[in-house]
Amino acid sequence: PSPAVPSAVSTLTDDLLSYYQHVTRAVLGDDPQLMKVALQDLQSNSKIAALLPYFVHVVSGVSAGPTLGGHLTYMAVRLNRPAPLPQVKSVSHDLQQLNRLLHVARSLIQNPYLRLGSYARSLVGSVLYCALEPLAASINPLNDHWTLRDSAAMLLSRIFWTHGDVLSGLYQQILLSLQKVLADPVRPLCSHYGAVVGLHALGWK
Numbered sequence: 001p002s003p004a005v006p007s008a009v010s011t012l013t014d015d016l017l018s019y020y021q022h023v024t025r026a027v028l029g030d031d032p033q034l035m036k037v038a039l040q041d042l043q044s045n046s047k048i049a050a051l052l053p054y055f056v057h058v059v060s061g062v063s064a065g066p067t068l069g070g071h072l073t074y075m076a077v078r079l080n081r082p083a084p085l086p087q088v089k090s091v092s093h094d095l096q097q098l099n100r101l102l103h104v105a106r107s108l109i110q111n112p113y114l115r116l117g118s119y120a121r122s123l124v125g126s127v128l129y130c131a132l133e134p135l136a137a138s139i140n141p142l143n144d145h146w147t148l149r150d151s152a153a154m155l156l157s158r159i160f161w162t163h164g165d166v167l168s169g170l171y172q173q174i175l176l177s178l179q180k181v182l183a184d185p186v187r188p189l190c191s192h193y194g195a196v197v198g199l200h201a202l203g204w205k
Contacts, residue, residue, distance in 0.1 A: 012050055012051070016047075016048070016050060016051055019045075019048065019051070020051050020054060020055075022038070023038045023041070023042055023055075024058060026038035027039060027042075027100055027103065027104055028097070028100060035100070035103075039103050039104070039106075039107045040107075042055070042104065042107040042108065042111065043106075043107040043108075043110045043111050044111060044112075044113075045111065045113070046113040047113075048111075048113075048114070049113065049114060049115070052108070052114055052116070052119060053119065055104060055108055056108065056119045056122050056123060058101070058104060059101045059104050059105045059108075059122075059123060059126050060122040060123060060125060060126040095135075095143055095144070095145060095148055098130055098135070098148055099148060099151070101126070102127070102130060102148070102151055102152060102155060105123050105126060105127060105155060106155055106158070108123065109123065109155070109158060109159055109162060109163065110158075110162070116163055116166060117166055118166070120159060120163045120166050120167055121167065121170065123159060124156065124159055124167065124170065124174070127152045127155050127156050127159065128152070128156065128174070128177070128198070130148055130149065130151075130152035131149050131152035131153050131156065131194035131195075131197065131198050132149075132178075132181055132191050132194040132195060132198070133191065133194075134187075134188045134190055134191055135148075135190075145190060146190075146193065149190070149193060149194040149197055150197055152194070152198075153194070153197035153198045153200070153201040154201055156174070156198055156201055156202065157201035157202055157203075160174075160202065171202070174198075174202065175199065175202060175204055178195045178198045178199045178202075178204075179195070179199070179204075181194070181195040182195040182196060182199070
């Protein structure tokens with residue numbers, strides 16, 4: 001017998017699946033102009049709410065439910081493409097990809113038609129990772145991971161500014177986490193820097 005079709009994906013239209021395919025390819029591809037157009041549309045499209053879990057998964061690799069992995073695999077089959085896509089923790093060696101994933105997160109956050117709900121927390125976790133972690137890319141002194149941390153801090157501020165209602169209680173937790181990183185002498189300079197710019201972006205004095 002044929003395997004059951006995951007209901008969440010089976011209800012996605014071919015147009016939505018095609019949109020997901022084109023946006024992810026554009027954002028992670030080599031054409032800057034195509035990436036810009038895709039991000040602008042992701043930021044303003046009013047008809048992509050059903051794709052929100054999948055775009056969040058591209059950034060964070062975090063599912064809101066136990067079946068998302070199966071849904072992504074089924075989606076990959078329908079799109080005739082491999083399932084794995086870059087996520088912040090899997091591309092810590094690649095500043096370009098990390099910046100692109102932050103751009104995806106920013107577009108999702110700025111889209112006024114998307115209700116992030118619990119997905120906002122997943123995005124916060126990914127943004128914090130970019131700000132605080134001693135990324136593999138930071139080993140090379142020629143890599144400007146400082147700008148990535150600046151961008152992550154500003155995005156963190158925007159998330160709380162625009163979606164604070166669904167992040168109740170998380171603000172103080174994040175402040176405490178950033179302060180803890182800053183006070184930890186074992187943490188490297190890049191992590192201390194990320195904590196400083198994060199605290200500044202969140203208005204901590």
